[in-house]
Amino acid sequence: MRSFDLLPVLPEINALQSGMRKLSGDYIAEAEKHGHSEDVCTYVKCDIGMLKKGNIGPTGERLPPPDLLLLSYTGCFTFMKWFELLRQEYDCPVAMLHVPYQSEGRILPHHVEYIVQQLRTEVIPKLEAISGRRYDEDRLREMLRLSAQAEDDLVWVLESAKNVPSPIDAYFGGVYYIGPMFTAFRGTAEGVSYYRVLREEVAGRLRAGLGPLTPEGSQGKERYRLVMEGPPNWTSFREFWKMFYDEGAVVVASSYTKVGGLYDGGFRHDPKRPLETLAEYCMGCYTNLGLPTRLALLERYIREYRADGFMINSIKSCNSFSVGQLLLLRQLEQSTGVPGGFIESDLVDPRYFSAANIKNRIESYLQMLEQKRTGVNA
Amino acid sequence: MKALRTYVGIDLGSTTTKAVVLNDAGEVIGRGITNSRSNYDVACQVVREEAMVRTRFTLTRQAITGDPALAQVEKAFLSSLQRNFRFRQHLDQLARLREALFRAAGDPRHSAHRRELNTALESIVDGMVERAGLHFSELAVRKSDFFRDLATADYMQLAEQHSDPRGITFDMLCGLFDAAILVVENAIAQGSFETQLRGALEPTLASATLAVQEKASRLREVVEATCGAQIVETGTVGTGYGRQRLPFPKEQIRSEILCHGLGAHAMFPGSRTVLDIGGQDTKAIQVDGDGLVVSFQMNDRCAAGCGRYLGYIADEMNLGLHELGPLAQQSTSRVKINSTCTVFAGAELRERLSLGQRREDIVAGLHRAIILRAMSLLARSGGVRDEFTFTGGVARNPAAVDALRQLVQENYGERTLNISADSIYTGALGAALFARRAAQANA
Numbered sequence: 001m002r003s004f005d006l007l008p009v010l011p012e013i014n015a016l017q018s019g020m021r022k023l024s025g026d027y028i029a030e031a032e033k034h035g036h037s038e039d040v041c042t043y044v045k046c047d048i049g050m051l052k053k054g055n056i057g058p059t060g061e062r063l064p065p066p067d068l069l070l071l072s073y074t075g076c077f078t079f080m081k082w083f084e085l086l087r088q089e090y091d092c093p094v095a096m097l098h099v100p101y102q103s104e105g106r107i108l109p110h111h112v113e114y115i116v117q118q119l120r121t122e123v124i125p126k127l128e129a130i131s132g133r134r135y136d137e138d139r140l141r142e143m144l145r146l147s148a149q150a151e152d153d154l155v156w157v158l159e160s161a162k163n164v165p166s167p168i169d170a171y172f173g174g175v176y177y178i179g180p181m182f183t184a185f186r187g188t189a190e191g192v193s194y195y196r197v198l199r200e201e202v203a204g205r206l207r208a209g210l211g212p213l214t215p216e217g218s219q220g221k222e223r224y225r226l227v228m229e230g231p232p233n234w235t236s237f238r239e240f241w242k243m244f245y246d247e248g249a250v251v252v253a254s255s256y257t258k259v260g261g262l263y264d265g266g267f268r269h270d271p272k273r274p275l276e277t278l279a280e281y282c283m284g285c286y287t288n289l290g291l292p293t294r295l296a297l298l299e300r301y302i303r304e305y306r307a308d309g310f311m312i313n314s315i316k317s318c319n320s321f322s323v324g325q326l327l328l329l330r331q332l333e334q335s336t337g338v339p340g341g342f343i344e345s346d347l348v349d350p351r352y353f354s355a356a357n358i359k360n361r362i363e364s365y366l367q368m369l370e371q372k373r374t375g376v377n378a
Numbered sequence: 379m380k381a382l383r384t385y386v387g388i389d390l391g392s393t394t395t396k397a398v399v400l401n402d403a404g405e406v407i408g409r410g411i412t413n414s415r416s417n418y419d420v421a422c423q424v425v426r427e428e429a430m431v432r433t434r435f436t437l438t439r440q441a442i443t444g445d446p447a448l449a450q451v452e453k454a455f456l457s458s459l460q461r462n463f464r465f466r467q468h469l470d471q472l473a474r475l476r477e478a479l480f481r482a483a484g485d486p487r488h489s490a491h492r493r494e495l496n497t498a499l500e501s502i503v504d505g506m507v508e509r510a511g512l513h514f515s516e517l518a519v520r521k522s523d524f525f526r527d528l529a530t531a532d533y534m535q536l537a538e539q540h541s542d543p544r545g546i547t548f549d550m551l552c553g554l555f556d557a558a559i560l561v562v563e564n565a566i567a568q569g570s571f572e573t574q575l576r577g578a579l580e581p582t583l584a585s586a587t588l589a590v591q592e593k594a595s596r597l598r599e600v601v602e603a604t605c606g607a608q609i610v611e612t613g614t615v616g617t618g619y620g621r622q623r624l625p626f627p628k629e630q631i632r633s634e635i636l637c638h639g640l641g642a643h644a645m646f647p648g649s650r651t652v653l654d655i656g657g658q659d660t661k662a663i664q665v666d667g668d669g670l671v672v673s674f675q676m677n678d679r680c681a682a683g684c685g686r687y688l689g690y691i692a693d694e695m696n697l698g699l700h701e702l703g704p705l706a707q708q709s710t711s712r713v714k715i716n717s718t719c720t721v722f723a724g725a726e727l728r729e730r731l732s733l734g735q736r737r738e739d740i741v742a743g744l745h746r747a748i749i750l751r752a753m754s755l756l757a758r759s760g761g762v763r764d765e766f767t768f769t770g771g772v773a774r775n776p777a778a779v780d781a782l783r784q785l786v787q788e789n790y791g792e793r794t795l796n797i798s799a800d801s802i803y804t805g806a807l808g809a810a811l812f813a814r815r816a817a818q819a820n821a
Contacts, residue, residue, distance in 0.1 A: 340673070360619070361676055363633050364636065364671075364674065367636050368670075368673075
């Protein structure tokens with residue numbers, strides 16, 4: 001899109017930003033007023049509610065109506081219904097990129113061909129028509145090159161958590177690390193410099209022996225190293241984070257930070273194969289992976305990042321993430337011997353965040369880890 | 379005399395607050411329970427005092443049983459002494475209730491019928507004092523040990539007799555009681571243990587058998603010694619849903635999950651799976667051979683299917699909570715109920731009654747519904763292993779136990795099901811054990 005000088009508006013990101021800005025409750029209520037049921041994806045309702053309330057985006061300015069709805073869904077089938085709803089709201093063309101699910105746990109050549117063909121016959125022509133510009137492959141290659149450069153630094157930052165103690169929190173802090181790349185700054189010079197600065201900063205923390213940075217300053221002694229599965233809660237993000245750092249828990253690796261690509265698994269955008277690399281990118285996103293692949297990834301994180309435990313934040317309204325999570329929990333416990341914890345909240349519906357209950361579970365879980373470490377005399 | 383080292387565990391639950399006192403050897407020497415009321419700090423202090431009182435009674439018993447001269451008198455004397463002690467405590471609280479009632483009645487809005495109001499209150503409290511003796515007689519069956527419950531029942535009955543729709547109304551009397559009982563509950567001063575016990579000793583001896591009276595001077599010495607015994611709280615650990623409110627430093631606070639696991643292990647060392655159904659949460663816990671928690675699951679923010687649900691059902695049916703289980707056990711044809719939503723429970727119950735379904739069949743269905751919910755948590759936590767220990771207030775309900783036994787058998791096969799009569803103290807016991815371990819590790 002950027003190579004056509006088009007600007008993306010990402011409804012999912014707007015929803016999570018609205019959650020963090022404490023606006024999502026009203027937006028969801030608005031969507032429910034228009035007939036959306038209580039138990040469906042709260043990102044969808046938050047986005048629809050925002051639209052119905054004047055479409056004021058996270059910057060505080062009204063979002064202009066779109067020229068095109070581009071749907072590329074990776075593993076989350078709700079997106080299709082979501083964009084159907086958006087199509088009813090906006091009178092504009094739709095381009096749909098169908099991304100095959102990685103049902104066999106790997107990308108097959110015909111998957112790539114299938115996506116590339118769609119890019120050529122469906123997406124690029126529509127983008128050309130809307131923008132009035134010709135597809136410029138050299139421009140795209142340059143963006144992919146910049147993207148890959150930033151990806152190297154991002155991976156370095158994420159993997160810095162393999163150090164004990166870790167200089168970063170790879171879940172709560174991780175959100176800020178993936179933010180620019182997963183949203184507006186992929187393939188831009190600004191993106192490259194952001195990740196360069198970030199890498200230098202984290203390297204500095206590592207040299208100085210500092211722990212992760214939290215909203216209340218540097219985190220104290222690292223007492224527990226955790227791997228997290230599932231997205232965080234956005235409506236009480238700070239409160240949720242505090243429940244961890246107050247207890248000395250650091251998240252050293254998380255699956256959520258891979259919803260925009262598994263760069264630490266070796267993937268890089270490749271300027272030599274521009275459309276093929278985009279196809280592989282889409283298919284490699286975490287939500288597009290089957291349970292066995294997710295299991296293997298989490299196992300690897302638990303081992304490589306020397307985690308004391310792992311925790312699942314199960315999202316009430318998100319089936320694509322939550323289905324099978326209890327099974328994951330059991331299997332991970334069995335294969336790694338590391339105990340798992342389970343909490344439940346939601347993405348952007350504030351009604352689903354019960355602070356006392358969640359805090360109770362987190363504390364109980366961490367005390368359990370402590371007891372496991374020190375034995376009976378804990 | 380050497381000071382007695384004790385370790386105290388306090389479990390601040392949503393419904394009741396429990397305390398357990400251990401000695402150096404890890405034996406339970408005192409326990410206390412009180413309603414959690416609106417003030418956790420007070421509940422915590424009250425329950426601690428209560429447990430310490432019982433600890434002193436344990437010391438008294440130990441002194442008596444350890445004295446060959448007193449061998450025969452132990453049981454009769456001690457139970458009578460305890461009853462007299464409780465009776466005196468009750469009278470003290472009634473005196474405070476009287477004071478609080480009159481203070482509440484002194485409000486200017488009652489000035490129009492001050493005289494009638496005072497007369498009615500005087501008669502009611504006098505009646506309560508008269509009845510108090512009955513609650514603590516040898517054969518009395520008290521529905522509750524909490525002053526609030528006993529006083530409420532007596533006051534309401536007497537208030538009905540002494541009210542007049544055209545003058546001092548029942549509502550007016552209830553309002554005064556509601557204000558006064560809070561004052562009494564939230565006051566700590568109980569009068570010193572020594573004064574109360576000495577006061578209880580003489581009437582106990584006066585009404586005792588000749589055999590006991592012959593040993594009066596020795597018994598007086600024993601009681602004096604108990605009153606003077608120095609008890610030190612060497613370690614304290616708090617737990618329970620209200621644990622964040624406990625006035626202890628952070629390192630003295632443990633999650634109730636860990637405490638229940640360890641407490642259940644102490645009660646039944648073979649425990650591997652523990653189910654706790656309390657007032658507002660249900661916990662399924664897996665423990666190892668040392669009582670250490672391996673995994674756990676808790677109910678979500680919604681407390682559907684917890685103890686409070688049965689409480690609502692009992693209220694809705696005008697039954698005591700303890701009558702609900704036996705009623706369900708009379709069922710011959712259980713009704714299938716899917717919802718365990720506490721808020722909808724009343725409506726569901728009335729609807730089914732209106733369909734002509736029998737009370738016992740409906741209540742049996744409700745019990746099964748809450749146990750089904752617990753089964754789902756058990757499955758999530760890793761299933762039911764042998765031995766299986768059931769704790770919390772709901773473990774005292776026989777119909778819930780029946781339903782659980784049956785469903786465990788159907789889903790997991792034969793399992794040893796452990797239920798202790800003292801299961802309500804499981805969390806507090808675990809907390810006390812943690813306190814003891816911590817103190818001994820630091821020593």
